[in-house]
Amino acid sequence: MATQHSRSAARLMMAPAVILLLGWMLVPLVMTLWFSFRRFLPNRPDIVPGWVGFDNYVRFVTSSAFWPSVQTTLIIVGGALLITIVLGVLLALLLDQPMWGQGVVRILVIAPFFVMPTVSALVWKNIFMDPVNGLFAHLWRAFGAEPVVWLSDAPIFSIILIVSWQWLPFATLILLTAIQSLDSEQLEASEMDGAPPLARFFYIILPHLSRAITIVILIQTIFLLSVFAEIFVTTGGAFGTRTLTYLIFQRVLESQNVGLGSAGGVYAIILANIIAIFLMRIVGKNLDA
């Protein structure tokens, strides 16, 4: 009796939080779905709002900007993942070594994570990548080379660089804690077994890190799919840096076509879910072992 009572009491007390969270999620989702089936251009009084069926969906996919934007999204996500994980593992190995001033160095490594995306994009754009006064331009000139106009000559790479810089601390931190949990006797055993340092890394350390790496991939992918500020601040979507998120933004706010943008939003949800299913399967396999 008591358990049944307390169970229903618990449900009652949890209800406000659950309803709030559910509403928080469901209302925008339903509204997006609603708008995606309607012709709705608030700034064009001459166009009458109304139902259009799947018109918005068809127009969004057949637009010449769609597939390039999906491609750009995947390149940016993939590139940033590659850089953060490779450098993250190396940095974590380095920070795991006993050295003087370890505490300070660790805090410094984490620092970029505290910088807001808009700010860090501005810092990179103006201080590092500016073709006239940027630090890179000065460096190139110091070696007698022609400065690179980063944001128009290598725009995607530049954005990957900025995003990676922001997410490297996150990857490093998680991988560092994973490395620290490695049993030192295992390393000593492999040393006695005659494994040189490189083999110790590939046979012992890397397999030990595989779980942490999949978690980093999962979490970062979720956040990297919605990268926006870095593009808005630097290239504004020009030079082929228009991601799916950015394309939706342009449809809704620049061309004021809410219906078309909403259809794009639904595609973004589907894309994110496809990737999530893949990742969950990989992670699930890794977490089981």
Place this chain on the structure above:
Amino acid sequence: MGRIVLDKVTKRFGSVEVIPPLDLTIEDGEFTVFVGPSGCGKSTLLRLIAGLEDLSSGHIEIDGADVSTVPPAKRGLAMVFQSYALYPHMSVRKNIAFPLRMAKLDQAEIDRRVSNAAQVLNLNDYLDRRPGQLSGGQRQRVAIGRAIVREPSAFLFDEPLSNLDAALRVGMRLEISELHKRLKTTMIYVTHDQVEAMTMADKIVVLRAGNIEQVGSPLELYNRPRNRFVAGFIGSPRMNFLEGAEAAKHGAHAIGFRPEHLGISLTEGEWKGTVGVAEHLGSDTFLHVHPEGGGETITVRVDGEFTARHGDIVYLTPVAEKIHRFAADGLRIQ
């Protein structure tokens, strides 16, 4: 072959000297046990021999070759760790084969040696499992398997049985002893458990604070401990000590006598006392007797049939020729 010679070996961590200059020779094929209380430097000594720690000074020779600066893998030794240190993401087969793969042996030879080791250690049914799916004793055997496939000149064991339950520990103790009889390879075994030391060793090295207190066969240590520390450490339950007037009668600063070398009587004897706690093991009973007039409790080993209750008065008489006499500096008086 596996004759290991330590020559004035020392180890310092910063300004702390863990191992003061130490000389020791371990003969080929010997089962040597390093035993001592925790923190006595026995594990450090083993790690120095393995090469996992660098020497602060001195030399280590294996079969006549100076290996003081040779990396661990090149010393031809194999080690079994306290935590077993199996590679959790590899199957048992791959764990055992790992040192062979690192040595770049060809696959046929690897397979042959792994199946040999599995045969010897009864691991055939578990070769494709992961270490996480094995019991403590099976993991222990895998760790030993990984050591024997390398065909090393000596095995090093670092408290390998301390994570096992009591029954399994006795079983593994026998298995390791049998393995030694069969392989006839030098083995160095570190433990804090003097029962393990007594039952397994050809030669026991008793350590205290990095110093060797005594080296000898188990019975030598039991019968002729060189000082009070060894006398108290070897043997279970530990030796009783008396100082003062009783010791002076025997012309010593202190006398020691083992619980099993005491006669007990209800009517007459040298010392009178009251029975405190009685521990019944079935075969034997350990009586903790409080001597009349105070002083340290004396432990007596009596037959399991002997009945004595708390508060009974008993008389104790030590066996005269089994009394050990010690001088003020703790050394044995011959």
